[in-house]
Amino acid sequence: MKRFLKVFLAFGVVAGASYGMSESVHVVEAKTKIVKYQNCKEMNKVYKGGVAKSSKVKNKGGKTKFRPFVSKALYNANITKDRDKDGIACER
The missing domain is CATH 1.20.5 (Single alpha-helices involved in coiled-coils or other helix-helix interfaces)
Incomplete structure (x- = not known):
């Protein structure tokens, strides 16, 4: 028992x-306020590690200093900033 x-x-x-x-x-x-940023420099002022569409995505570009903020809506608004198409926009 x-x-x-x-x-x-x-x-x-x-x-x-x-x-x-x-x-x-x-x-x-x-x-999360959905903002469309002009470039990655502006986005990185607010989100140092960029914005990821999911917590399960992995960075293809190599080692990064900061962890990305996860928000699918914010990522979709700034999808053009994801040049390597790994699911993280403006990663640093």
């Missing part, structure tokens, strides 16, 4: 934590 209770509680903690994380991602996405 104790073993079942431990497994049940562990599952509840994991499920609750993953639900809380997905909610926070949507809140950040909703608060």
Whole structure:
């Protein structure tokens, strides 16, 4: 009985934590102001690592100093700034 209770509680903690994380991602996405930047220099003033369309994309260009901000809507507004087509615009 104790073993079942431990497994049940562990599952509840994991499920609750993953639900809380997905909610926070949507809140950040909703608060992000969608701006179309003229060039990468302007974008990097606000987002030092650039903007990625997903947290799963990998940089093709090599080593970078900063981690990109993840926002699909912001990336789509500035898709022309992604010259190497790796899913990250203006990575540094």
